[in-house]
Amino acid sequence: MGQSLTIRVDPKGDRPPSEQIAAQVRFAIAAGVIEPGARLPSVRQLAVEALVNPNTVGKVWRDLEREGVLESRPGDGVFVAVAAPELCKDARDRELTARLGAWVNDARSAGLEEGELRELFERALAPRRLRRVGERS
Amino acid sequence: MGQSLTIRVDPKGDRPPSEQIAAQVRFAIAAGVIEPGARLPSVRQLAVEALVNPNTVGKVWRDLEREGVLESRPGDGVFVAVAAPELCKDARDRELTARLGAWVNDARSAGLEEGELRELFERALAPRRLRRVGERS
DNA sequence: TGGGCCGTCCTATCGTCCTAGGACAGTGCG
DNA sequence: CGCACTGTCCTAGGACGATAGGACGGCCCA
Known part of the structure; x- marks a missing residue:
């Protein structure tokens, strides 16, 4: 349970890194691996793990918030929204x-x-x- | 029989136009819609039909020739190679x-x-x- | 032989996406 | 309060593919 989420990005895949990350997060929520209220890795932390730029992760977090999947609390972190499982x-x-x-x-x-x-x-x-x-x- | 091949390109698809064209040509050859020796549309003609740039079609013809799928005869046109069906x-x-x-x-x-x-x-x-x-x- | 079509090549420009590095305000905790 | 951490935003740059327009030589046929 230590690592609730492991994101893998293929930098030279046919789909851009940001979409790869977004898809994996959505699928993890749909599968129940991450539940509403759960906290996601920080922009900088996930950027290091996935070997991408922090801005790329930030863009994903922002996009998913506009979808209603995540809730961003600046200074605190991003969390899975209540309605996320249904949406995902x-x-x-x-x-x-x-x-x-x-x-x-x-x-x-x-x-x-x-x-x-x-x-x-x-x-x-x-x-x-x-x-x-x-x-x- | 009039139109041996119809290529459709979605300019805002997730895959670039050149790959879309190449895939459709390969599939048409694999399906037997086009047979070895058949002549393909000219660079400029297909560019008009598919609403892409002539250079884009030219790039596809060149790539497929390097694969051994097409044979290019400058001044004449491009034709399906003999070994193309197997390759495709x-x-x-x-x-x-x-x-x-x-x-x-x-x-x-x-x-x-x-x-x-x-x-x-x-x-x-x-x-x-x-x-x-x-x-x- | 000359005109028209063919594939090829060249340079330049544009749009999109990711990268890079920095700056800012808000939050939680000691 | 002060510090560390959070998300957000900004500018700049590069990689990649498509686009634009032109130029070249080869081939076929009248």
Whole structure:
């Protein structure tokens, strides 16, 4: 319980660091890893951990406050809002649905049939099983 | 048959226009919509259709030629290479697998169980059916 | 041969995002 | 009170991609 939250940022990912951080925070709240009233790492502290600029973290905190997910108390810290879980679950479902819809759309336009989509999905669900032939379970 | 290829670019999408065009071309080749030897739209022509800069299209043609997908004959046009379908199918499968893997990873970190993942997947496969609650199965 | 189309290349400019470093006011605690 | 910590704000700069406009040589066909 010491570390309630671990943020990982890939500086050369296809999505900017600020969005990566925001998405991870939203998902953590939706999953119940962080609960309303909980305090988040400070701008400078998380900046060191995630290897980003303090301004980048500050921007995320500000954006999430405008969404109603966080409550910022200058001089004290930022905290998870009461309505945050509901908001984040909605946002999570919307984002996951949109991404999966785009994936299905792209896969179909690339000539894959429904059976192949299902096969890829099953493989993605169980990446540990049926990896190679002779592998310890 | 008149229009062998229609490229759509969303200027404010999360991915840059050049990558959107390259992905659509690769997918079209993988799907068999365009076959080896076929001629692609000219840099200037596609630039007008897709509402992008000719330099952007030129960059895509050059990148895809370095991949071995296209063959550029200056003064004549760019054409689908013989080995392109194989290359594009591999690239397509790798990209779709990676994207779906990332999706499953994110969905799990957001607190969703395997059953919920399957439900979202079924819904994405059949967006027309089971829209609302009270519907015959 | 000449005109039109082709891909390529060049320089310059713009917008967006992250980085960098500093300054400020508010809060909590000893 | 005084100090450490908090979020916020400001200016400046760089990286990256797209845009803009032009110039070059190659290819096809009348």
